[in-house]
Amino acid sequence: MGTKNESTRPFSLWMGLGEWIGAHLMLIVPAGVVIGVLFPQVLLPLKPLVPTFFAIMTFQNSLSNNLTAMRAAVQRPWIIIITILMVHLAMPLLVFALASLLFGPTSPTVAGVVLEYTVPIGASTIMWIGMFAGEVALGLCTLLVSTLISPFTIPLTLKLLVGAAVEIDALGMMGSMAYMVALPALVATVFNEASHGWAQRKLAPATTPVSRLLLPVIVGTNATGISEPLHHLTPTLVGIMILMLCFAIGSFLVGMVIARRLSRGNEERFVAVSFCCGIRNVTAGAVLASQYFGPEVMFPAIIATPFQQVLAALFGRIMERRKSKATS
Numbered sequence: 001m002g003t004k005n006e007s008t009r010p011f012s013l014w015m016g017l018g019e020w021i022g023a024h025l026m027l028i029v030p031a032g033v034v035i036g037v038l039f040p041q042v043l044l045p046l047k048p049l050v051p052t053f054f055a056i057m058t059f060q061n062s063l064s065n066n067l068t069a070m071r072a073a074v075q076r077p078w079i080i081i082i083t084i085l086m087v088h089l090a091m092p093l094l095v096f097a098l099a100s101l102l103f104g105p106t107s108p109t110v111a112g113v114v115l116e117y118t119v120p121i122g123a124s125t126i127m128w129i130g131m132f133a134g135e136v137a138l139g140l141c142t143l144l145v146s147t148l149i150s151p152f153t154i155p156l157t158l159k160l161l162v163g164a165a166v167e168i169d170a171l172g173m174m175g176s177m178a179y180m181v182a183l184p185a186l187v188a189t190v191f192n193e194a195s196h197g198w199a200q201r202k203l204a205p206a207t208t209p210v211s212r213l214l215l216p217v218i219v220g221t222n223a224t225g226i227s228e229p230l231h232h233l234t235p236t237l238v239g240i241m242i243l244m245l246c247f248a249i250g251s252f253l254v255g256m257v258i259a260r261r262l263s264r265g266n267e268e269r270f271v272a273v274s275f276c277c278g279i280r281n282v283t284a285g286a287v288l289a290s291q292y293f294g295p296e297v298m299f300p301a302i303i304a305t306p307f308q309q310v311l312a313a314l315f316g317r318i319m320e321r322r323k324s325k326a327t328s
Helices: 002-023 025-038 040-061 067-074 077-103 108-116 124-131 136-162 170-194 198-230 235-263 267-278 282-292 295-327
Strands: none
Touching: 002 025, 002 198, 025 040, 025 198, 025 295, 040 124, 040 170, 040 198, 067 136, 067 170, 077 108, 077 136, 077 235, 077 267, 108 136, 108 235, 108 282, 108 295, 124 136, 124 198, 124 267, 124 295, 136 170, 136 267, 170 198, 198 295, 235 267, 235 295, 267 295, 282 295
């Protein structure tokens, strides 16, 4: 009897670690940001591995997915279409109007803010949807549509709103999304189908701690990009930080309002739509800003990185409590 308990103890500790991380995301995610900002030299060597870490997390969070769920998501195109219109049309127009009132329509800051809200839905969306038991299939379909149309919507939106001409590396962006999201999600879905649900029942819970351990590493590594500007803050940059924080909060709040109408009481769908509206591909925004604009435009895109992930943990908890109340 004692031997059996001893043999299962490592697994129990492993699962307990995953549960502990999940229960303390509101502390762990900001801690990752702080480490990335204060000690960038520690995490910078991991930067080339971040796409692979994303792929691992996408695979783990997609183990609960199946082809039936994917078909069901595609059969509700109106949810995907409304979410896409919100992300790629309504939000860019809203942030342009508000930023223009504060900084003037010709300010480089406005260009940076608009750029941040023209990029597609972020790859980490699937990670957060999976972590908070949302509808992964719906999130995945919406993310892929957002990525596919971005090479057309980004240049058009920037041209119309800020008069900037930008060329998008469409193949590069799609290749990145394929590696981090589409392929691992597809492999996980097929594996779950082929194993007749064993992957969802057994493998997904056993590998959850891996996904949760990688989360602060990814957040901290991405936060290294804001280390330098944060060490040279000016009142203007502080104002931009506050503005981007308000926009990030607003994105989640608006997303939850839209999700409430679209989900019609389906909590998994509510979580998926909320995260799709709240999380953007800030890495793509930072790359475009560095290629086509100056530092003043780049700062809003970079500073959005830590806000977005910390708020994802916060709003994830809010959604979790909402779900608990709905089922109690």
